Amino acid sequence: AQSVTQLGSHVSVSEGALVLLRCNYSSSVPPYLFWYVQYPNQGLQLLLKYTTGATLVKGINGFEAEFKKSETSFHLTKPSAHMSDAAEYFCAVTTHGDSNYQLIWGAGTKLIIKP
Amino acid sequence: DVKVTQSSRYLVKRTGEKVFLECVQDMDHENMFWYRQDPGLGLRLIYFSYDVKMKEKGDIPEGYSVSREKKERFSLILESASTNQTSMYLCASSPLSNTQYFGPGTRLTVL
Numbered sequence: 001a002q003s004v005t006q007l008g009s010h011v012s013v014s015e016g017a018l019v020l021l022r023c024n025y026s027s028s029v030p031p032y033l034f035w036y037v038q039y040p041n042q043g044l045q046l047l048l049k050y051t052t053g054a055t056l057v058k059g060i061n062g063f064e065a066e067f068k069k070s071e072t073s074f075h076l077t078k079p080s081a082h083m084s085d086a087a088e089y090f091c092a093v094t095t096h097g098d099s100n101y102q103l104i105w106g107a108g109t110k111l112i113i114k115p
Numbered sequence: 116d117v118k119v120t121q122s123s124r125y126l127v128k129r130t131g132e133k134v135f136l137e138c139v140q141d142m143d144h145e146n147m148f149w150y151r152q153d154p155g156l157g158l159r160l161i162y163f164s165y166d167v168k169m170k171e172k173g174d175i176p177e178g179y180s181v182s183r184e185k186k187e188r189f190s191l192i193l194e195s196a197s198t199n200q201t202s203m204y205l206c207a208s209s210p211l212s213n214t215q216y217f218g219p220g221t222r223l224t225v226l
Contacts, residue, residue, distance in 0.1 A: 009155065032213045043119070043205055043217035044158075051213075090157065094213045102148075102173075103215060107157040 002027045004093050006106035014114045019063075019078040021109050023091030026072060033074040034092040034103065035065055044090065050074065061085070086113045117142045119218035121206050127224045134193040136221050138206030145211055147189035149173075149181060152203040152220075164189055196225045 007022040025031055032051050036044040048059025055067040061084075065076045074091060088110045092103040122137035138147065148163040150173075160173030162181040170181050178200060182190045189208075193200055201224050207215040 034214070036217075041124075041220070041222075043219045044207075044215075045217070046214060049214060102160065102163065103213065105158045107155065 002031075002093055002104045004091050004104055004106035006089075006091050006109050008109055009107065010110045010112060012112040012114060013081045015083055016080050019076070019081045019085065019111065021076040021089050021091075021111065023065075023074045023076065023106060024072055025074065025091070025093045025104075027093060031093045033065075033067060035059065035063070035074075035076050036090045036092065037061075038088045038090065038108075040087070047076070047089070081111075081113050083113050083115070086111060117144075117208070117216040119206060119208055119216050121204075121218040121221050123221050124219060125222050125224075127226065128193075128196050129226055130197060132193075132196050132225075134196050134223065134225075136191040136193075136204055136206075136223070138189045138191070138208075138218055139187055140189075140208040140216070141187065142208065142210070142216070143186065144208040144216075145186075146209045146215075147183065148207040148209075148215065149179075149189065149191045150205045150207065151175070152205055158205065161191065196223075198225050201225045 003026045005024045034049045035047040038044045048057045050057045050067045058064045063078045090108045091106040119140045149161040150158045164170045164183040180192045204221045206218040209215045
């Protein structure tokens with residue numbers, strides 16, 4: 001069965017510092033991987049996704065993530081945090097050929113930006 | 116741009132009331148989903164639908180039902196609302212791929 005683990009329910013960084021949000025997954029077949037962001041009192045918005053091809057994926061708002069098969073990881077990074085990045089971030093996985101197109105979700109990580 | 120709309124942003128209902136949450140998407144997507152979101156629990160799938168009149172139970176279907184009479188509309192029904200159904204409800208749709216597009220959410224309070 002697939003699963004997603006996000007390390008840290010809360011991550012706090014200073015404005016201008018590196019953002020690193022961790023996501024590990026388990027899947028017996030090649031995965032599709034996603035990062036979504038949720039701003040307060042809003043729905044979720046797709047940040048980036050990995051399907052096939054290049055393992056370093058660039059998304060919106062300066063975020064990127066790298067698929068590392070050997071580590072079963074898909075960590076999200078941003079070189080320099082901005083106050084507007086304060087939000088909750090969700091990692092999700094599904095597999096190629098999953099006809100139901102369901103996503104398996106991590107529990108989320110709240111990113112706090114300190115001035 | 117994909118647009119997913121939900122009928123209410125905030126809703127307050129009383130215990131025992133029948134509650135309808137409506138979701139409409141304008142991109143002719145085949146798949147639609149209802150989630151509930153609670154602090155510390157992430158997103159939990161209630162029901163999803165992969166075609167008109169088709170539905171599948173998710174992880175927590177108890178106390179809920181759904182209806183999809185038209186492709187663009189997916190309704191979540193709480194037959195008899197209870198206080199433990201106070202939550203944020205999120206609707207999503209996706210084409211025949213894996214990317215899901217979300218509505219703004221409905222924050223439901225059951226008193």
